[in-house]
Amino acid sequence: xxxxxxxxxxxxxxxxxxxxxxxxxxxxxxxxxxxxxxxxxxxxxxxxxxxxxxxxxxxxxxxxxxxxxxxxxxxxxxxxxxxxxxxxxxxxxxxxxxxxxxxxxxxxxxxxxxxxxxxxxxxxxxxxxxxxxxxxxxxxxxxxxxxxxxxxxxxxxxxxxxxxxxxxxxxxxxxxxxxxxxxxxxxxxxxxxxxxxxxxxxxxxxxxxxxxxxxxxxxxxxxxxxxxxxxxxxxxxxxxxxxxxxxxxxxxxxxxxxxxxxxxxxxxxxxxxxxxxxxxxxxxxxxxxxxxxxxxxxxxxxxxxxxxxxxxxxxxxxxxxxxxxxxxxxxxxxxxxxxxxxxxxxxxxxxxxxxxxxxxxxxxxxxxxxxxxxxxxxxxxxxxxxxxxxxxxxxxxxxxxxxxxxxxxx
Ligand SMILES: Nc1ncnc2c1ncn2[C@@H]1O[C@H](COP(=O)(O)OP(=O)(O)OP(=O)(O)O)[C@@H](O)[C@H]1O
Ligand SMILES: [Mg+2]
Numbered sequence: 001x002x003x004x005x006x007x008x009x010x011x012x013x014x015x016x017x018x019x020x021x022x023x024x025x026x027x028x029x030x031x032x033x034x035x036x037x038x039x040x041x042x043x044x045x046x047x048x049x050x051x052x053x054x055x056x057x058x059x060x061x062x063x064x065x066x067x068x069x070x071x072x073x074x075x076x077x078x079x080x081x082x083x084x085x086x087x088x089x090x091x092x093x094x095x096x097x098x099x100x101x102x103x104x105x106x107x108x109x110x111x112x113x114x115x116x117x118x119x120x121x122x123x124x125x126x127x128x129x130x131x132x133x134x135x136x137x138x139x140x141x142x143x144x145x146x147x148x149x150x151x152x153x154x155x156x157x158x159x160x161x162x163x164x165x166x167x168x169x170x171x172x173x174x175x176x177x178x179x180x181x182x183x184x185x186x187x188x189x190x191x192x193x194x195x196x197x198x199x200x201x202x203x204x205x206x207x208x209x210x211x212x213x214x215x216x217x218x219x220x221x222x223x224x225x226x227x228x229x230x231x232x233x234x235x236x237x238x239x240x241x242x243x244x245x246x247x248x249x250x251x252x253x254x255x256x257x258x259x260x261x262x263x264x265x266x267x268x269x270x271x272x273x274x275x276x277x278x279x280x281x282x283x284x285x286x287x288x289x290x291x292x293x294x295x296x297x298x299x300x301x302x303x304x305x306x307x308x309x310x311x312x313x314x315x316x317x318x319x320x321x322x323x324x325x326x327x328x329x330x331x332x333x334x335x336x337x338x339x340x341x342x343x344x345x346x347x348x349x350x351x352x353x354x355x356x357x358x359x360x361x362x363x364x365x366x367x368x369x370x371x372x373x374x375x376x377x378x379x380x381x382x383x384x385x386x387x388x389x390x391x392x393x394x395x396x397x398x399x400x401x402x403x404x405x406x407x408x409x410x
């Protein structure tokens with residue numbers, strides 16, 4: 001390795017890229033970010049943010065040519081352009097996790113197919129392209145099902161619960177208008193969830209693989225709401241989750257972070273075929289829901305709960321250090337609660353007034369991402385609290401959040 005500082009290029013200048021950049025600065029790395037939006041949150045904290053379109057190959061080429069290693073903070077990037085741009089560079093930097101991993105994980109169908117082929121537990125699914133094929137596939141799959149667009153979905157966007165012909169008709173109309181007649185969807189068995197969990201794996205180029213403690217997640221209307229650590233799941237379930245997450249990272253040959261979302265149920269899904277279910281003593285079943293080759297919203301809790309945060313861990317791998325082994329700090333519990341645009345809308349202000357937080361001593365951090373324009377359900381910040389138990393940490397986080405979501409001056 002040369003003795004110069006490493007320059008890490010991050011594609012995307014949202015909150016994940018920004019917090020990763022801060023962790024990289026702590027390791028004395030140089031960091032540049034690329035984002036199409038002139039008001040990307042990273043602009044407020046990182047000096048070197050390039051504004052450019054994803055399809056501007058010249059701008060991307062100049063940006064990537066400066067890098068020793070490249071990573072990304074979100075999956076919805078056209079990898080074809082990146083491959084072209086990198087191939088044209090005299091000495092292209094490595095992309096971690098690789099573009100092959102990104103190709104698999106940015107497409108829901110490719111992701112599900114990978115899980116099936118790898119024999120990893122996953123929800124029964126079918127897929128279809130366009131209305132005619134969907135009608136036939138829906139008929140064979142049977143109602144009800146969850147229908148998810150194969151590309152571009154996040155925070156529950158592009159998802160429909162389909163209970164019958166009429167709902168299917170309406171959803172098809174929406175997809176034809178928003179995507180076009182060739183829309184591609186994945187149909188999924190809706191599971192009766194006992195709990196949701198996530199595990200974040202760290203893997204370095206030597207193949208050394210470690211993981212964070214398992215988190216327990218609650219979603220509201222398809223958007224992550226709160227994350228608890230330690231998860232209130234039997235130790236054996238946590239062990240299965242952690243080992244499935246590590247195995248998934250190895251199968252994909254991830255270098256960097258792999259965030260793995262899990263469903264936990266007490267009854268298996270109703271559909272036969274396609275399922276590979278991991279059954280654990282006590283009759284619980286664990287399924288991999290989806291994968292992200294990057295830091296994860298649930299992992300924000302690690303900024304306070306763990307000896308290294310998810311951002312520190314990725315930063316270490318990116319600068320060439322071995323995968324660290326994160327530890328939960330102390331014997332307490334921690335809760336991360338998302339602050340969605342709804343909180344700003346409730347206050348009726350564009351700059352959130354934080355005075356109400358003074359009354360919440362369990363609060364360890366509040367991070368506002370610096371996004372312009374509060375919208376309902378838009379992730380705008382988060383807070384993390386400490387408690388003697390997961391319930392106590394969660395109650396403290398919910399109370400702190402409620403105290404913010406009041407009309408200003410009210
Ligand atoms: N098959 C299913 N059975 C039961 N609940 C589901 C199922 N699929 C999705 N959900 C619920 O919807 C949430 C969002 O689904 P999913 O993770 O597929 O969406 P996403 O929009 O890609 O979300 P993300 O923001 O995590 O990328 C899940 O966390 C879960 O609460
Ligand atoms: Mg998800």
